[in-house]
Amino acid sequence: MSKVALITGASKGIGHSIALELAKSGISVAINYYSSDEKAKELLWQIRKINQYTNIYKADVSNEAEVSDMVHKIESDLGKINIAVNNAGISQIGLFTDMTSNERDRMIGVNLIGAMNVCKAVLPNMIHNKKGSIINISSMWGEVGASCEVVYSASKAGLIGFTKALAKEVGPSGIRVNCISPGVIDTDMNSELSEAEMNELINEIPLNRIGIPDDIAKAVKFIVSDNASYITGQILSVNGGIII
Numbered sequence: 001m002s003k004v005a006l007i008t009g010a011s012k013g014i015g016h017s018i019a020l021e022l023a024k025s026g027i028s029v030a031i032n033y034y035s036s037d038e039k040a041k042e043l044l045w046q047i048r049k050i051n052q053y054t055n056i057y058k059a060d061v062s063n064e065a066e067v068s069d070m071v072h073k074i075e076s077d078l079g080k081i082n083i084a085v086n087n088a089g090i091s092q093i094g095l096f097t098d099m100t101s102n103e104r105d106r107m108i109g110v111n112l113i114g115a116m117n118v119c120k121a122v123l124p125n126m127i128h129n130k131k132g133s134i135i136n137i138s139s140m141w142g143e144v145g146a147s148c149e150v151v152y153s154a155s156k157a158g159l160i161g162f163t164k165a166l167a168k169e170v171g172p173s174g175i176r177v178n179c180i181s182p183g184v185i186d187t188d189m190n191s192e193l194s195e196a197e198m199n200e201l202i203n204e205i206p207l208n209r210i211g212i213p214d215d216i217a218k219a220v221k222f223i224v225s226d227n228a229s230y231i232t233g234q235i236l237s238v239n240g241g242i243i244i
């Protein structure tokens with residue numbers, strides 16, 4: 001039987017590429033999204049040409065009940081989830097002191113609590129089957145902190161701590177938990193950056209280019225594969241060398 005992967009925030013950007021890459025390797029993919037209905041449907045039809053065992057699931061990852069319902073639905077449609085990629089995320093640029101408490105709570109809710117909600121829902125079956133792989137998508141700003149992205153950085157640093165601790169807790173049950181920490185990747189999340197700001201960033205990147213979603217998808221494909229069966233609790237930075 002083929003593996004089943006849930007990818008959160010897969011309607012566009014990095015999650016979209018991860019879903020395509022895993023589908024190409026024969027994995028059944030559950031495409032989670034929140035607001036981009038049309039984009040999620042386009043991806044569904046694209047993936048169905050490769051692997052018919054796929055579907056889209058609209059849910060807000062920050063809402064525990066919606067995540068629990070989504071996981072039950074996926075398991076009845078596609079089978080037990082063996083792979084969970086916590087990719088859904090939001091960002092906001094601005095001074096910490098200008099951020100409202102609602103904006104702060106929303107960011108922590110989606111970026112950090114969202115991953116916890118998914119893990120809580122998928123772990124019972126993974127533990128029962130003594131097998132599973134969880135990948136949390138953090139950020140280089142979670143490793144080093146970014147001015148004007150303070151709460152975002154905190155949410156992503158939280159994901160790193162969550163990954164390391166959960167890996168220790170569920171390792172004895174045969175479940176691996178890892179984190180991928182992307183650098184600057186060309187997606188809508190960076191659409192607010194001007195060309196000049198982008199060029200400044202490129203000048204700081206030893207590999208002299210910003211990343212593409214496929215760079216992250218290829219790393220996810222490796223981490224969930226049997227080639228990575230002895231890797232857990234790790235933070236894999238995929239950033240062109242900007243932070244070492």
Ligand code: NAP
Nearest residue numbers: 009011013014033034035036060061088089139185187189
């Ligand atoms: P993106 O293009 O803006 O895509 C974000 C995805 O998250 C969308 O599919 C969106 O779905 C989904 N999402 C947002 N809120 C959600 C919610 N409440 N519930 C479920 N899904 C939700 O961003 P991206 O660049 O691909 O980012 C993907 C991940 O990589 C994020 O965690 C981000 O922090 C991380 N990252 C990105 C970069 C970068 O430079 N791009 C760097 C480091 C880390 P809808 O559109 O359907 O709402």
